[in-house]
Amino acid sequence: GWAGEGPGASGKNQHVCHAAARLEMGSLWEEFNRLGTEMIVTKAGRRMFPTFQVKLSGLDPLADYVLLMDFIPLDDKRYRGGWGNGGRGPDLGVLSPSLPCRYAFHSSSWLAAGRAEPAAPGRVHFHPDSPAKGAQWMRQIVSFDKLKLTNNLLDDNGHIILNSMHRYQPRFHVVFVDPRRDSERFAHQNFKSFSFPETQFMAVTAYQNHRITQLKIASNPFAKGFRDGDPEP
Amino acid sequence: GWAGEGPGASGKNQHVCHAAARLEMGSLWEEFNRLGTEMIVTKAGRRMFPTFQVKLSGLDPLADYVLLMDFIPLDDKRYRGGWGNGGRGPDLGVLSPSLPCRYAFHSSSWLAAGRAEPAAPGRVHFHPDSPAKGAQWMRQIVSFDKLKLTNNLLDDNGHIILNSMHRYQPRFHVVFVDPRRDSERFAHQNFKSFSFPETQFMAVTAYQNHRITQLKIASNPFAKGFRDGDPEP
DNA sequence: CCCTTTTCACCTAGGTGGTAAGAT
DNA sequence: ATCTTACCACCTAGGTGAAAAGGG
Numbered sequence: 001g002w003a004g005e006g007p008g009a010s011g012k013n014q015h016v017c018h019a020a021a022r023l024e025m026g027s028l029w030e031e032f033n034r035l036g037t038e039m040i041v042t043k044a045g046r047r048m049f050p051t052f053q054v055k056l057s058g059l060d061p062l063a064d065y066v067l068l069m070d071f072i073p074l075d076d077k078r079y080r081g082g083w084g085n086g087g088r089g090p091d092l093g094v095l096s097p098s099l100p101c102r103y104a105f106h107s108s109s110w111l112a113a114g115r116a117e118p119a120a121p122g123r124v125h126f127h128p129d130s131p132a133k134g135a136q137w138m139r140q141i142v143s144f145d146k147l148k149l150t151n152n153l154l155d156d157n158g159h160i161i162l163n164s165m166h167r168y169q170p171r172f173h174v175v176f177v178d179p180r181r182d183s184e185r186f187a188h189q190n191f192k193s194f195s196f197p198e199t200q201f202m203a204v205t206a207y208q209n210h211r212i213t214q215l216k217i218a219s220n221p222f223a224k225g226f227r228d229g230d231p232e233p
Numbered sequence: 234g235w236a237g238e239g240p241g242a243s244g245k246n247q248h249v250c251h252a253a254a255r256l257e258m259g260s261l262w263e264e265f266n267r268l269g270t271e272m273i274v275t276k277a278g279r280r281m282f283p284t285f286q287v288k289l290s291g292l293d294p295l296a297d298y299v300l301l302m303d304f305i306p307l308d309d310k311r312y313r314g315g316w317g318n319g320g321r322g323p324d325l326g327v328l329s330p331s332l333p334c335r336y337a338f339h340s341s342s343w344l345a346a347g348r349a350e351p352a353a354p355g356r357v358h359f360h361p362d363s364p365a366k367g368a369q370w371m372r373q374i375v376s377f378d379k380l381k382l383t384n385n386l387l388d389d390n391g392h393i394i395l396n397s398m399h400r401y402q403p404r405f406h407v408v409f410v411d412p413r414r415d416s417e418r419f420a421h422q423n424f425k426s427f428s429f430p431e432t433q434f435m436a437v438t439a440y441q442n443h444r445i446t447q448l449k450i451a452s453n454p455f456a457k458g459f460r461d462g463d464p465e466p
Numbered sequence: 467c468c469c470t471t472t473t474c475a476c477c478t479a480g481g482t483g484g485t486a487a488g489a490t
Numbered sequence: 491a492t493c494t495t496a497c498c499a500c501c502t503a504g505g506t507g508a509a510a511a512g513g514g
Contacts, residue, residue, distance in 0.1 A: 040507085043471075047505070151470085164469080205470050206507090213507070222505040225476035273483085276495075280481070384494085397493075438494050439483095446483070455481040458500035 015065075015134075015176040016192040018058035024141055025050050028219060029198045037201035038212045045148030045159040049220045052170055052199060053143040059134030064177035067127040067137065069144055071160055074167040074200060123160050124173075131177050151205065162203040170199045248298075248367075248409040249425040251291035257374050258283050261452060262431045270434035271445045278381030278392040282453045285403055285432060286376040292367030297410035300360040300370065302377055304393055307400040307433060356393050357406075364410050382436065395436040403432045 023029065028050050029037075040046045052069065059065060125147045129136070150159040162168060175191040183190070207213040217223045256262065261283050262270075273279045285302065292298060358380045362369070383392040395401060408424040416423070440446040450456045 049506090217507070220506065222478060223476090223507060224478080226507055282482090450483070453482065455502060456483060456500095457502080459483055 021054040024053040041151040061135035066130040066175040254287040257286040274384040294368035299363040299408040304401040
């Protein structure tokens with residue numbers, strides 16, 4: 001869908017207030033979201049799939065912008081084992097296909113983690129083409145395919161650090177590079193943020209929902225080696 | 234070797250006048266140069282090997298710079314066939330190893346091309362990280378490994394267009410991004426250029442000197458499939 | 467038992483020169 | 491005869507989930 005910007009577009013700098021972002025591959029994201037998207041995290045860092053990519057509009061073609069992403073924890077609880085029907089087991093077909101998997105969590109227990117885990121303020125990922133002119137960003141789809149997720153709290157590769165078995169909301173930020181000398185004072189006016197609910201996911205070290213695994217294999221070119229049949233282009 | 238900057242460092246902007254560039258892999262370049270370096274050009278575009286890479290110093294860490302390359306024709310003649318001893322033939326060993334192959338061109342004929350061929354003013358290749366701060370450029374070796382050479386005069390991929398069977402001198406330019414409003418007026422002061430004679434080469438569509446082929450195979454990791462023996466790391 | 471780590475076969479993506487055919 | 495093009499096997503480089511091993 002279009003936009004998804006946060007509350008209060010008021011008081012924003014003219015260079016960002018008309019900015020809009022359309023999520024690409026929206027139908028694929030929704031297909032994953034219906035099942036309960038999972039993203040693998042590894043020590044070395046793992047890409048997201050689907051890749052987060054957006055089509056931008058409403059920027060000043062001649063102004064400089066920085067594009068970046070961060071990830072908001074959607075729960076301060078930790079999901080603890082035991083899917084409603086066995087998780088990785090082969091009999092997942094008993095789940096209603098119209099009900100997202102995460103709604104089957106009824107039977108599971110949660111631990112209040114008391115906000116002890118996150119600690120670090122959460123890293124951000126700058127799009128490697130930043131900074132660039134608005135015209136450049138709007139020319140084609142902006143892809144965050146270099147972004148990698150890790151569960152290594154001591155990671156020094158600049159990857160995004162997430163806690164496994166926690167759910168996250170990716171956020172996308174457009175930041176106007178303010179040429180004014182005292183631009184720090186306007187920092188709060190110079191960016192615009194976008195959240196697409198269909199891109200929420202749970203970080204995992206191994207897939208929990210076998211349907212997610214199958215959809216990844218079916219749609220990620222790098223997993224073609226695990227495909228059985230031949231269908232869909 | 235160090236530097237290699239053009240004539241007249243006088244009248245340069247302070248942000249570039251102390252800039253220095255050291256060619257990386259100098260011994261490899263010299264090894265090729267002793268034989269008469271050749272670079273393949275194709276319709277789709279071909280990388281250079283060795284890759285042109287430099288270590289920079291003397292920049293203002295906080296200033297913005299653009300880095301780029303262009304290629305100067307070293308002759309307005311066209312080399313026309315017939316190496317002294319058979320060119321691609323197997324008996325190139327008769328050439329003195331201490332004499333560069335291009336010095337064996339005695340017996341060959343040249344055509345005065347009357348400057349009819351070049352026409353186009355010659356493309357430039359901007360380093361894809363441009364613009365960036367001096368500190369960023371100096372942090373590590375700057376590599377132009379994305380640069381590709383083509384013989385397609387109608388190329389629309391932004392590759393460097395060269396005439397096959399002509400010799401060229403790669404040039405490297407450091408351009409200070411002048412924040413002044415009337416910066417155009419100082420354009421001639423805001424850059425510094427570097428030429429390393431050992432990086433001269435002849436553009437070819439197929440290797441002419443079999444020793445160049447063997448040195449490429451021996452030193453380019455992507456040509457490992459054509460190696461016979463095992464030596465040298 | 468639940469979760470993480472490591473290794474691996476199998477892919478995508480793309481950079482090599484060889485080779486034979488094509489163009490002039 | 492000389493130069494160019496197209497295709498190919500063979501590499502580098504790195505992104506997949508499976509599977510087995512490891513840890514609490």
